[in-house]
Amino acid sequence: MDLDNVHWLGHSTVHIVTDISIYFDPYHLPHGAIPADLILITHEHYDHCSMDDIVKIKTEKTVLVVPRKNANQFSGQVIGVAPGDQITAAGIPIQVIPAYNINKPYHPKDRQYVGYIIEVEGVRCYHAGDTDHIPEMQDVKTDIAFLPVSGTYTMNAQEAAEAAEIIRPKLAVPIHWGSVAGYRTDAEQFIRLSRTRSLILEQETEPFSGE
Numbered sequence: 001m002d003l004d005n006v007h008w009l010g011h012s013t014v015h016i017v018t019d020i021s022i023y024f025d026p027y028h029l030p031h032g033a034i035p036a037d038l039i040l041i042t043h044e045h046y047d048h049c050s051m052d053d054i055v056k057i058k059t060e061k062t063v064l065v066v067p068r069k070n071a072n073q074f075s076g077q078v079i080g081v082a083p084g085d086q087i088t089a090a091g092i093p094i095q096v097i098p099a100y101n102i103n104k105p106y107h108p109k110d111r112q113y114v115g116y117i118i119e120v121e122g123v124r125c126y127h128a129g130d131t132d133h134i135p136e137m138q139d140v141k142t143d144i145a146f147l148p149v150s151g152t153y154t155m156n157a158q159e160a161a162e163a164a165e166i167i168r169p170k171l172a173v174p175i176h177w178g179s180v181a182g183y184r185t186d187a188e189q190f191i192r193l194s195r196t197r198s199l200i201l202e203q204e205t206e207p208f209s210g211e
Contacts, residue, residue: 001121008201011179038090042129043113099129133163144171150182161193
């Protein structure tokens with residue numbers, strides 16, 4: 001897998017397309033977006049768990065991986081997870097990582113919100129979810145890290161740069177900006193501060209499925 005397979009679709013939505021179509025936190029997708037084989041939801045907030053957007057890409061074969069406390073909200077092939085779990089879904093190995101706030105109230109640790117590490121074609125990808133720079137990040141091993149940078153509800157750019165320094169991915173990508181919270185300037189500040197190779201993925205219009 002190379003970077004051409006990885007698409008940032010705005011806010012915290014990441015789409016990875018190889019021979020399998022994987023979405024993290026789909027939000028504000030256009031109609032006709034490529035159907036999903038696997039959807040990973042980090043927590044229940046509307047900008048991460050958008051039922052309207054899930055419907056746009058969900059098929060009978062789509063597997064949804066969601067926090068266990070919210071699993072009963074979904075139908076079809078649903079796997080509920082909690083921090084620390086390791087599973088395989090749609091043929092993809094998945095490690096479930098905690099995601100929570102340390103110094104703000106929006107994402108309490110006891111809610112068991114999550115981030116995910118998945119492995120696609122030998123490349124490990126970490127989507128941190130809505131989180132601060134938490135101690136558990138020192139155990140994250142990944143090639144690509146998608147890190148929130150907007151502040152307010154998550155890490156800010158400086159804190160995300162510090163997290164990247166701990167995680168040491170081959171590539172760090174700023175997310176959670178440009179929509180509900182955060183600006184391009186937050187992403188640019190993250191790039192300036194990061195000692196890790198970092199890249200802003202320009203927001204893409206989701207390819208049309210032709211259906």
